[in-house]
Amino acid sequence: MDIYLPIAEMSVNLFLLLGLGGVVGFLSGVFGVGGGFLMTPLLIFIGIPPAVAVGTQASQILASSLSGVIAHMRRGNVDFRMGLVLVGGGLLGSLLGVWLFALLRRLGQIDLSISLAYVLFLGTVGILMLIESVVAWLKLRRRGGAGFTKRHRHLWLHGLPLKIRFHRSRLYISALMPLGLGVVAGILVAIMGVGGGFLMVPAMIYLIGMPTQVVVGTSLFQITFVTAATTFLHALNNHTVDVILALALIVGGVIGAQLGSNAGARLRGEQLRILLAAIVLVVCGKLGYDLVRTPSDIYSLGAVGQF
Amino acid sequence: MPRLRRGLEALTILAILLGALRADSDARANALVADLSQHLIAITTAFVGTNVVLFGTSDGDGDIVVTVHGPREVQIVRRKAQVAGIWINRTRLAFADVPGYYAVASSGPLEAIAHPDVLARHEIGVEHLKLKPIDAAGFEISEIAAFQDALVRNKQRQDLYSRTPAPVNFIGPRLFRTTLSFPANVPPGIYRVQVFELSDGQVTDAQRSTLVISKIGLEADIYDFAQQQSALYGLLAVALSLTLGWLAGVIFRKG
Numbered sequence: 001m002d003i004y005l006p007i008a009e010m011s012v013n014l015f016l017l018l019g020l021g022g023v024v025g026f027l028s029g030v031f032g033v034g035g036g037f038l039m040t041p042l043l044i045f046i047g048i049p050p051a052v053a054v055g056t057q058a059s060q061i062l063a064s065s066l067s068g069v070i071a072h073m074r075r076g077n078v079d080f081r082m083g084l085v086l087v088g089g090g091l092l093g094s095l096l097g098v099w100l101f102a103l104l105r106r107l108g109q110i111d112l113s114i115s116l117a118y119v120l121f122l123g124t125v126g127i128l129m130l131i132e133s134v135v136a137w138l139k140l141r142r143r144g145g146a147g148f149t150k151r152h153r154h155l156w157l158h159g160l161p162l163k164i165r166f167h168r169s170r171l172y173i174s175a176l177m178p179l180g181l182g183v184v185a186g187i188l189v190a191i192m193g194v195g196g197g198f199l200m201v202p203a204m205i206y207l208i209g210m211p212t213q214v215v216v217g218t219s220l221f222q223i224t225f226v227t228a229a230t231t232f233l234h235a236l237n238n239h240t241v242d243v244i245l246a247l248a249l250i251v252g253g254v255i256g257a258q259l260g261s262n263a264g265a266r267l268r269g270e271q272l273r274i275l276l277a278a279i280v281l282v283v284c285g286k287l288g289y290d291l292v293r294t295p296s297d298i299y300s301l302g303a304v305g306q307f
Numbered sequence: 308m309p310r311l312r313r314g315l316e317a318l319t320i321l322a323i324l325l326g327a328l329r330a331d332s333d334a335r336a337n338a339l340v341a342d343l344s345q346h347l348i349a350i351t352t353a354f355v356g357t358n359v360v361l362f363g364t365s366d367g368d369g370d371i372v373v374t375v376h377g378p379r380e381v382q383i384v385r386r387k388a389q390v391a392g393i394w395i396n397r398t399r400l401a402f403a404d405v406p407g408y409y410a411v412a413s414s415g416p417l418e419a420i421a422h423p424d425v426l427a428r429h430e431i432g433v434e435h436l437k438l439k440p441i442d443a444a445g446f447e448i449s450e451i452a453a454f455q456d457a458l459v460r461n462k463q464r465q466d467l468y469s470r471t472p473a474p475v476n477f478i479g480p481r482l483f484r485t486t487l488s489f490p491a492n493v494p495p496g497i498y499r500v501q502v503f504e505l506s507d508g509q510v511t512d513a514q515r516s517t518l519v520i521s522k523i524g525l526e527a528d529i530y531d532f533a534q535q536q537s538a539l540y541g542l543l544a545v546a547l548s549l550t551l552g553w554l555a556g557v558i559f560r561k562g
Binding site for chain 2: 001002003004006007009010011059060062063064065066067070071108109112116227228231232233234235236237239241243244246247250251254258291292293294295297298299300301302
């Protein structure tokens with residue numbers, strides 16, 4: 001059954017969309033990640049204009065991160081003060097990102113920029129994750145037990161001015177650091193149509209030094225606010241949020257995520273991370289290959305009526 | 308719906324035949340009459356493209372050619388070049404008044420029917436579309452031609468321009484018909500349908516009618532809303548996501 005997407009201006013099979021939402025939702029449930037980094041490229045692969053894919057993804061991530069953050073708040077796993085600083089940076093980044101997005105679109109470089117951003121960020125994170133999880137897995141097999149956790153190191157970044165005490169995270173560090181991280185994550189939401197969790201979670205653990213149990217809840221808290229702002233800004237400036245597309249993806253995603261989190265509970269952490277890293281690198285490889293491969297036609301059409 | 312459409316088609320044929328009979332009795336020299344099975348195509352949620360039948364009669368024994376021009380807009384064509392191994396859009400050329408859709412149907416091979424000059428004058432055939440570049444300073448003639456070819460090629464790939472002329476079939480000596488097909492991605496707007504009668508390489512008669520393609524119902528409302536009241540649309544999109552996300556949390560907490 002085909003449905004016509006009013007903003008993307010094309011008709012797509014409804015079950016394909018529900019299926020995509022379901023599969024990506026399942027994977028995000030298994031791995032505990034947002035899945036935006038998979039969904040946006042998949043939407044582009046099936047022919048949705050990249051600009052619409054990115055704009056609409058922000059609204060889909062908003063829905064999935066909200067249900068996530070509610071669960072984490074109930075368990076007390078959100079550092080609100082840290083969250084608000086991250087949100088502040090995120091809103092700034094989102095504004096910057098949406099502006100940059102419109103500019104790149106005018107210049108005809110938006111598709112390239114989206115792909116490049118994916119290859120760069122996902123490639124780096126994927127390789128780091130792969131190395132880290134393989135090392136952890138090997139260590140675990142050799143020793144047969146969990147490794148000890150190291151207290152966070154004090155980096156020079158922590159000593160910047162505007163120091164704030166974050167009680168929930170047991171930290172006394174400069175607010176400029178989470179603010180800066182928030183800005184970077186906000187830009188990624190606006191340009192890549194991802195939540196940015198893949199970048200924020202490791203940065204919060206390794207750079208900021210937050211305790212792991214509050215990291216996921218706090219990053220979801222930030223993602224909820226930033227994707228809400230980004231959805232609004234993309235709708236306002238770029239007219240690229242397709243609510244029908246979002247609806248289909250959210251419904252499929254919610255069901256998939258539920259099934260996925262049940263399946264994920266039965267798998268081992270290190271193996272999961274190796275698998276996730278492999279998926280990230282495959283997506284990244286496909287996008288990277290498309291950038292260097294000689295295109296079948298070096299000419300392409302810009303959107304109608306757009307300078 | 309198909310039954311209704313077939314009924315409408317039959318009525319159209321009847322009307323045309325009656326018109327033709329009247330024209331015959333008037334014994335006018337030019338009596339090219341044609342009409343479409345529908346003048347309004349509605350793009351709704353279930354829209355997957357559609358066919359429109361064009362019927363007509365002519366009094367001569369000339370060839371019949373039909374062209375359809377979609378709404379005209381500025382179209383940008385970009386050319387990629389390899390920079391540090393990566394293919395990047397480097398050069399762009401904009402064209403004015405480019406039809407968003409173009410189709411041609413003919414009762415015979417175009418080059419046999421008329422001289423290229425005649426075909427060009429009436430924009431018959433994709434190769435004769437007038438694609439005027441905007442600000443082509445610094446472009447060689449051959450380069451502009453390459454961009455024009457690329458525009459047509461890309462539109463053909465999207466099924467928006469015909470690749471080869473569709474057939475115009477004669478049913479008996481006078482009555483002709485052809486099927487115009489519109490894919491799911493047709494741009495909404497006003498379409499100009501022209502029917503030409505050609506004899507000895509010259510246009511002897513022509514008729515023009517219009518076809519409106521418009522988004523109707525929920526799709527149209529959503530599109531207009533997103534364009535005209537984008538702030539409110541943005542807020543509603545956020546509200547929709549929040550509601551669904553919250554709902555999902557509630558449902559699966561119990562489950």
